[in-house]
Amino acid sequence: MLKFPVLIGDIGGTNARFAILVDAYAAPKEFPTVRTADFATIDDAIQQAILDKTSILPLSAVLAVAGPVDGDEIELTNCDWVVKPRQMFETLGLREVLVLNDFEAQALAVVALGAEHLEKIGGGEAEDGMGKVVLGPGTGLGVAGLVHSRNIWIPVPGEGGHVDIGPRSARDFEVFPHIERIEGRISAEQILCGRGLVNLYRAVATADGVPPRFTTPAEITTAALDGSDATAVEALNIFVTCLGRLAGDLALVFMSRGGVYLTGGIAQKIIPWLKNGLFRAAFEDKAPHSAMVREMPVYVITHPLAALTGLAAYACTPESFGVETSDRHWIRD
Structure with a gap:
């Protein structure tokens, strides 16, 4: 004690x-x-x-x-x-x-917070006592799991934000060659965090041959949310799609029938974008286990x-x- x-x-x-x-x-x-x-x-x-x-x-x-x-x-x-x-x-x-x-x-917060601090992003209902995963794009990209065993909750820390992430769609293959790399690789954190969003926005601008107008995550998300800049809109679309892909991967790793939880200021700010369908589509696109993932709920933690x-x-x-x-x-x- x-x-x-x-x-x-x-x-x-x-x-x-x-x-x-x-x-x-x-x-x-x-x-x-x-x-x-x-x-x-x-x-x-x-x-x-x-x-x-x-x-x-x-x-x-x-x-x-x-x-x-x-x-x-x-x-x-x-x-x-x-x-x-x-x-x-x-x-x-x-x-x-x-x-x-x-x-x-x-991860500890996931079981300490009440429903009033959770905004649901699709899926079914969380199952009691089942595995959970929490991830959050912020200054970096944090990931942790939470498993229930012998009547206690066990957090599983790690550095899951540094796993590889790559292109999938035809547009991805146009944009990804312009994303800044670390020692030749693109980790999830190179896209899914504040500076990652800037990295992604610049890559979209370069792929389209247009000069980038913004230099901060706040400027990009604001311009995307109000629809005033097409490059920012696409960058945020790719951002939530890649976040959905990674969240779905982690849901499979932890068998997260207890839910997937997104935390941090970025997730809270882009809740409307997370609800536009792109995130859930990417999250659920996990054949041969799409039906299972489709039932897993995702929540944004809104507690500051x-x-x-x-x-x-x-x-x-x-x-x-x-x-x-x-x-x-x-x-x-």
């Missing part, structure tokens, strides 16, 4: 969100979102944006970070911060630190602090979840 008060944190490539749990029954005390670029280190951010703003001194921390958790110095994939749990004992006065993958926290909700659920009732803590839990001697 973690010692209260517990600091919980969801640290992504662009933003970090924190809250403090005074005990297992009180509502989390939330703090304003922090931009990672505004602080040199995570320790600085916690001290200046959290601890300096409250009289509550946390004894423990449960942090979810965007990157693989390996060793005593944990580097984030899309951020310069390095999490050093043992150093946090000295700089922040903590007695114990548990570090999880950020999409592990999102979903990962913190998942972390709070774990911190308060760790016995309800099969979270692996070996080599990820540091206790001050």
Whole structure:
């Protein structure tokens, strides 16, 4: 059991969100979102944006970070911060630190959130106790599974956002040669994240021989949603189609009769586009198992602090979840 008060944190490539749990029954005390670029280190951010703003001194921390958790110095994939749990004992006065993958926290949130925080994108009804998968395009592309065994939920972290993705339609074969690659390959994250959408938009523009007008994901999604730019419209169409293909693949991997969950600000913003039919068509196009996938529901998580909700659920009732803590839990001697 973690010692209260517990600091919980969801640290992504662009933003970090924190809250403090005074005990297992009180509502989390939330703090304003922090931009990672505004602080040199995570320790600085916690001290200046959290601890300096409250009289509550946390004894423990449960942090979810965007990157693989390996060793005593944990580097984030899309951020310069390095999490050093043992150093946090000295700089922040903590007695114990548990570090999880950020999409592990999102997976925990799936069973902690109510129906009011889920927007359904087709399919049948989620089956109780069956496998689930959560994925989210944001600064990067996060993926995690969730399986139920021996009356507990077990999150399955991974780096599924870096799987290969390739062209399928005739138009794909025109556009994909212009997508920026990493060491010769196109991973899902090269398309299905914020910078991936920009990458995709530029590829569509290049394929059509037109100059790109926009440079940010927000500009592209806005222009697509209001129909003011044909290149942006097509880029977003390809985006949701590829997201549907990947989501369907992951649904098969995890046999996700409990549902597929899309999380993050991009998914929330493009809900109307996710409902235009392209996403579900790509999601269900999984012969010979199309009929099975067709019944699997997809939801967009609309809660703005979903990962913190998942972390709070774990911190308060760790016995309800099969979270692996070996080599990820540091206790001050």
